Amino acid sequence: MSALHDHLRARLLAACQSLGIDAAVAAPLLRLDPPKNRDHGDVAFGAFQLAKAVGKAPPALAAELAAAVAADAVIESAAAAGPFVNFRFRRDALARDVLGAIQRGDAPYGRSTKGGEVVCIDFSSPNIAKPFHIGHMRSTVIGNALCRIWRHLGATVHGINHLGDWGMPFAKMMTAYMRWGSETELHQSPMRYMFELYKRYSREAKDDPALDEAAAKHFQALESGEDNQERRMWQLLRDESLKAFQGPYARLGVTFDHVTGESFFEDKMAGAMQRVTAAGVLEESDGAEVVWLKELGIKEPCILRKRDGTTLYHTRDLAAVFFRESAYRPTRILYVVGAEQKLHFDQLKGVLTKMKEPVAQAVEHVPFGLVLSRTEEGKWEKFASRAGNAVFLDEILDEAVAKVREVIRQKNPDLPDADAVAEQVGVSAIVFNDLKNSRIKDVKFDWDAMLTFEGETGPYVQYACARLSSILRKAEAPVPDVAAVDCAVLADAERVLLTMMDFGSAVQRAAEQSEPSCVTGHAIALAGEIHSYLRDHYVVGQEPRVRDARLVLVDCARKLLTTGLGLLGIAAPERM
């Protein structure tokens, strides 16, 4: 993970051998962790498992190991504390190693050049029959962060926008438009207009079953593949939606490697169905074609073709898996989709498993919780804006940006480019909030807390970056190379350095668990440590030896925070 850790592990392994423990036994058990309490040391080794393997009591083994690891140029001390061995690095070595790696852009602080994973990430995937609202944001920002995190680790990433541009929801939209729509109004404000049509359809369909029947007919006509009215309508509505989506995507800093919606798989479903049939797992049930998954513990069958002959979500997702498998050769296919669709992805994976397709093990659902807002009575329920039911993402971002603009007017009235900065900070506050907690948790959207920008927020981390940038601007010297400074003077920055050292494992965990909050948490922690450090440690005006060392520290902190925010899709302004 770092040169320091490698060195420590080697010393520990040698110590094991000196105690007569077989290296092959010891090596896999030498896990180094940050201690629960940093006062104990920089790195800890819990001797439990190794002790069991060699038949000793953990505290006794820990004591022997501590005694067998003598101090050297890197290790300051090794001390047993019960069943743990706590190690401390020499402060100058710690600073030199961490800051040097950050300055050079070495992994894990910089982007890794090696990494064999090929990761498909299916995210955002809005339904083009509906407006881009707050509910779409979670998949979008989580997926975006995962793309960036995996790329940082050296993986080949395919970010895919699997647009909902096919199927019944779209057919309903089409039906509404064909009945009541006007092209002039559509072009004026496509998303809002479509939203109106959508609402009208929902209202009227309640009392008029003929609407849904008409929609089903239109979908059949669309799926017939003929060049008809439905197809032209589909093209028009799809184009307009895609254009409109560029707004939120640009604001959120999101890009895709492939925009292949459900419609893209229109001509690939027949092949997929053949493959399912050939595997001998397709069965007829009530006129539909299904795959039963009872032996995999799933009671509901996966329906691949409806009684009326048309396809479903599952059919297209299955075709998509096969397409991605042959086009990208992925080691993982991640679906960043709400937790309420767990069954769907269990079924998808189940069908592939039953077909004995190796790609089954690559398929992984990355679920997340809902977005909730607080009601008058203080209860949490599905998100509604403060005004009422308009839930367009743009409006939410606008409100956050407006609030930031006000804060800037109060605190930094002379800021150049204030509008651009307000946009960056406001949008990032919303994004950061979404990525702050474990993704499976519902996001509780508390406007009052969100718009104060104090504490664990995006602006808090950005503020740290701006403050560090400010110091670098005011310093009367350029940032030197680590090799040219006296790292011993950074002994007082140990907390900052140790937090920096955690960056690699945070990013690694974020990828392994598909959990961007690991990165968010690290950014908050590092921002907090550097803020605390700056309180009592000045840079400007110090004697050159101290100033230069601190300049390196400040510069590296700024770099690493910027990298962390970048992994989350968030910009780090120089001033705010």
Added chain:
RNA sequence: GCGCCCGUAGCUCAAUUGGAUAGAGCGCCAGACUACGGAUCUGGAGGUUGGAGGUUCAAUUCCUCCCGGGCGUGCCA
């Protein structure tokens, strides 16, 4: 009914996958340099980790049951 998820300080969440004295932010109380950004920092109060069993040297974490909340459950996505 069945399946899955969640339950930790007043509120919102952590706890690096089973390890040391369960930590942060908000809120509350008390404070901070006539020097680099106060969107900050320092200190304090606040806990039977929903409940009961079990496994383990060790449980917020794993198992069983119960309680509370959410989501899903055959032709929507």
